[in-house]
Amino acid sequence: MPSVNKTFQADKHPLEDLLRVDRLPHIWCPGCGIGSVFSACLRSIKNSGIDYNNFAMVSGIGCSGRGAGYINIDSFHTTHGRAIPFATGIKLANPDINVIVFSGDGDLCAIGGNHLIHAARRNMDITVICVNNLIYGMTGGQVAATTPHMYRSSTTAAGNPESPFNLPLLAYAAGATYIARWTMLHSRDVSDAVSEAIGRKGFSFIEVLSPCPINFGRRNKEKSLDTLRMYHEKSIIKNNATPAELDIEYGKSIVLGKFIDIQKPTYSENYSRVHNPNDE
Amino acid sequence: MKPAVCTGVHFINGDEACAEGAIAAGCKFFGGYPITPATEVAEQMSLRLPEVGGTFIQMEDEIAAMTSILGGAWAGCKTMTATSGPGFSLMMETVGLAVVTETPCVIVNVQRGGPSTGLPTQGAQSDMMQAKWGSHGDYEIIALAPSSPQEMFDFTIIAFNLSETYRTPVFIMSDEIIGHMSEKVIIPHKKKIKIINRKKPAKVKQGFKPFKPGANGVAPMPAIGEGYKVHITGLTHDEKGYPVMTVEAQEEMMARLLGKIRNNLDDIILTEDYLLNDAKIIIITYGVSARTSYTAVDEARSRGIKAGLLRLITVWPFPEELIRNLAKKAKGFITVEINMGQISREVERCAGGLAPCYLAGHAGGAIITPDKVLALMQEKF
Ligand code: SF4
Numbered sequence: 001m002p003s004v005n006k007t008f009q010a011d012k013h014p015l016e017d018l019l020r021v022d023r024l025p026h027i028w029c030p031g032c033g034i035g036s037v038f039s040a041c042l043r044s045i046k047n048s049g050i051d052y053n054n055f056a057m058v059s060g061i062g063c064s065g066r067g068a069g070y071i072n073i074d075s076f077h078t079t080h081g082r083a084i085p086f087a088t089g090i091k092l093a094n095p096d097i098n099v100i101v102f103s104g105d106g107d108l109c110a111i112g113g114n115h116l117i118h119a120a121r122r123n124m125d126i127t128v129i130c131v132n133n134l135i136y137g138m139t140g141g142q143v144a145a146t147t148p149h150m151y152r153s154s155t156t157a158a159g160n161p162e163s164p165f166n167l168p169l170l171a172y173a174a175g176a177t178y179i180a181r182w183t184m185l186h187s188r189d190v191s192d193a194v195s196e197a198i199g200r201k202g203f204s205f206i207e208v209l210s211p212c213p214i215n216f217g218r219r220n221k222e223k224s225l226d227t228l229r230m231y232h233e234k235s236i237i238k239n240n241a242t243p244a245e246l247d248i249e250y251g252k253s254i255v256l257g258k259f260i261d262i263q264k265p266t267y268s269e270n271y272s273r274v275h276n277p278n279d280e
Numbered sequence: 281m282k283p284a285v286c287t288g289v290h291f292i293n294g295d296e297a298c299a300e301g302a303i304a305a306g307c308k309f310f311g312g313y314p315i316t317p318a319t320e321v322a323e324q325m326s327l328r329l330p331e332v333g334g335t336f337i338q339m340e341d342e343i344a345a346m347t348s349i350l351g352g353a354w355a356g357c358k359t360m361t362a363t364s365g366p367g368f369s370l371m372m373e374t375v376g377l378a379v380v381t382e383t384p385c386v387i388v389n390v391q392r393g394g395p396s397t398g399l400p401t402q403g404a405q406s407d408m409m410q411a412k413w414g415s416h417g418d419y420e421i422i423a424l425a426p427s428s429p430q431e432m433f434d435f436t437i438i439a440f441n442l443s444e445t446y447r448t449p450v451f452i453m454s455d456e457i458i459g460h461m462s463e464k465v466i467i468p469h470k471k472k473i474k475i476i477n478r479k480k481p482a483k484v485k486q487g488f489k490p491f492k493p494g495a496n497g498v499a500p501m502p503a504i505g506e507g508y509k510v511h512i513t514g515l516t517h518d519e520k521g522y523p524v525m526t527v528e529a530q531e532e533m534m535a536r537l538l539g540k541i542r543n544n545l546d547d548i549i550l551t552e553d554y555l556l557n558d559a560k561i562i563i564i565t566y567g568v569s570a571r572t573s574y575t576a577v578d579e580a581r582s583r584g585i586k587a588g589l590l591r592l593i594t595v596w597p598f599p600e601e602l603i604r605n606l607a608k609k610a611k612g613f614i615t616v617e618i619n620m621g622q623i624s625r626e627v628e629r630c631a632g633g634l635a636p637c638y639l640a641g642h643a644g645g646a647i648i649t650p651d652k653v654l655a656l657m658q659e660k661f
Pocket of ligand 1: 034138
């Protein structure tokens with residue numbers, strides 16, 4: 001395990017009140033992007049001005065799924081793929097809680113894909129942050145539903161024969177009312193997106209591309225810095241872009257931005273309207 | 281808002297009675313998914329929950345239904361789901377999460393014939409072992425078996441009380457016959473119903489440990505939003521809830537999980553006996569099979585056979601000690617259940633060779649008739 005470096009020990013981290021410092025060091029590898037996404041998310045929670053007790057974070061399983069373990073609020077590390085239905089239960093049982101799902105692409109979009117589309121369809125009032133590293137990191141680099149075509153993984157050593165999901169399109173088709181995509185390099189944009197999602201009602205889906213140098217980069221001859229350079233040079237920001245045109249052409253072009261931000265009644269609003277029509 | 285307790289005499293089916301029991305017990309959230317023959321539980325909950333300020337949601341599958349009730353439980357509600365065989369199978373991974381995170385909730389299984397799609401509209405009792413061992417790993421679980429619509433009401437309340445007391449998922453192992461049978465159900469006055477709510481932690485929030493056991497081996501449980509900042513994980517964890525990947529931590533956690541059930545058997549195990557005092561041939565049964573077994577005992581007695589009956593209200597944890605003691609004086613046991621031998625094997629294990637054990641069972645789809653039990657009695661003894 002890497003040791004905590006001296007600078008960190010000497011200075012109080014600006015997000016220390018939101019961190020379970022007694023759980024550090026974290027498990028994320030050097031060069032991993034999850035930490036940047038995580039701290040952007042924490043900054044948004046801090047900047048919201050909302051009492052931390054009114055937040056809950058839910059994660060599934062995987063490297064990104066460890067997020068819930070490091071945030072110092074009520075936090076839940078659930079089973080693989082099931083963060084969203086767990087979050088749904090929290091939200092419906094106590095609508096005052098801001099529920100943030102922080103998990104990875106494999107967890108949310110493959111094994112948990114069914115829950116993702118249904119929570120989007122219901123416009124469940126939760127914020128989903130999907131760290132997309134294009135691979136199953138925790139288990140050692142197997143092909144994911146997001147791995148680019150012909151890229152290598154430990155289960156597609158000769159190249160991935162499948163095509164990846166266009167996640168914003170998936171979320172859009174299912175009915176998500178806020179959809180954005182950034183990379184971990186765009187830390188401020190990630191944070192702004194999470195702040196917007198916290199501040200609005202409805203199902204928000206934020207995809208954040210993040211390098212997995214250990215299990216994706218290594219097999220695809222891509223160093224951590226190469227990935228960041230690619231994020232920087234090959235991404236274009238196109239707010240309100242059509243979701244159908246958001247396929248990632250990995251290494252060539254990645255469209256980023258806020259694509260969807262519309263108002264629709266949430267599940268809870270519709271539920272109370274149906275059952276208490278005289279309340280309005 | 282309408283009353284949570286519909287005091288009065290009703291003519292309703294078992295599934296509906298179960299839902300009324302849940303509402304009376306204070307259930308405020310139900311995550312469901314339709315499946316025969318448990319659908320009426322969800323339907324009734326969808327009608328009743330909004331009337332008492334609760335929320336019903338039909339999730340996209342049973343995995344989501346089961347998971348949603350854990351989220352609801354941590355948000356501070358009493359929660360329930362209901363299903364049958366195929367859905368029960370899908371829920372199993374999350375049942376393990378409920379066990380290890382010590383999350384109170386109630387899961388109703390209105391059993392039908394299996395395996396697989398099996399006999400959706402016909403009763404069976406063939407998920408009894410799945411209730412005990414269906415999720416991976418070692419654990420103890422509580423399961424109750426109602427024999428009538430009245431007991432669907434009564435036992436659902438007991439299930440919630442046990443679940444809240446021991447911070448554990450509790451199964452109601454019903455079956456299609458009881459679920460779909462309509463009978464008189466008496467719902468008592470609210471004041472006559474004993475309700476137990478989970479113990480809340482002391483006000484000190486700094487350094488709170490959500491898994492540090494109290495006097496009965498169970499830790500008090502806060503709700504999201506109360507400021508305790510809990511971390512809850514399915515990984516092996518210490519009393520603080522933090523993951524610890526060591527043999528020692530695993531041992532300590534397992535001792536706590538098993539201990540809170542095993543050290544409170546007297547409180548958890550409920551049974552009922554019938555003509556057991558001088559009985560030589562002892563019928564062990566539960567749920568719908570108890571109904572026909574009583575008739576078999578009466579008929580045997582009228583023929584001069586000293587038969588008696590032990591009905592398991594709590595099937596899990598299994599009343600090992602009780603069966604062991606009965607085995608010392610019994611000529612033999614007949615277990616009556618609608619399966620090919622599940623609880624009968626537990627009886628055999630506990631009898632430990634002291635008395636012969638037989639099964640009056642079949643593969644599912646109908647009750648076990650008293651004639652079948654009597655015929656076996658006469659053949660074997
Ligand atoms: S395996 Fe990949 S995703 Fe997981 S922590 Fe390491 S670099 Fe990050």
